Amino acid sequence: MKKATTRGFTLVELLVAMAIVGILAGAVLISVSSMRNKALTSAALQVASSIMPAAMECNAKGLPLSNSVGADVCSGSGVAWPTLNTSSTTGWNWGSVNGSDEYYLTDGSTPTNYILCRVNNDPWGWGSWAGPPGTCIVTQ
Numbered sequence: 001m002k003k004a005t006t007r008g009f010t011l012v013e014l015l016v017a018m019a020i021v022g023i024l025a026g027a028v029l030i031s032v033s034s035m036r037n038k039a040l041t042s043a044a045l046q047v048a049s050s051i052m053p054a055a056m057e058c059n060a061k062g063l064p065l066s067n068s069v070g071a072d073v074c075s076g077s078g079v080a081w082p083t084l085n086t087s088s089t090t091g092w093n094w095g096s097v098n099g100s101d102e103y104y105l106t107d108g109s110t111p112t113n114y115i116l117c118r119v120n121n122d123p124w125g126w127g128s129w130a131g132p133p134g135t136c137i138v139t140q
Contacts, residue, residue: 043088048136054079
């Protein structure tokens with residue numbers, strides 16, 4: 001009598017293969033999410049840095065800075081605060097510290113990510129960061 005030979009995979013082998021694929025897919029999704037957050041932060045940093053020359057010019061002229069998206073950075077500057085309601089900067093918002101010239105962007109996450117932008121040489125309430133005026137940095 002001939003013995004029947006079976007071909008194919010067993011149920012255990014298929015389950016092990018599916019588990020491995022699932023683990024790899026999970027690792028990829030976590031990596032992609034992290035990269036997306038870094039891209040959003042980078043886009044917001046670029047927007048914040050783009051407004052600094054106009055803010056510093058207003059500060060040098062002694063004009064008070066506004067903090068309203070779409071409004072001029074300062075009276076008569078002709079340069080408006082950029083909007084942050086775009087696909088590349090979703091979730092970021094402008095803010096200032098006690099009406100001073102310490103401007104920042106925050107993404108509202110926990111822990112909160114900040115983009116700090118220094119307009120003048122006044123001391124900051126943000127700790128030890130003492131970057132030169134006109135620079136923006138990302139911090140948590």
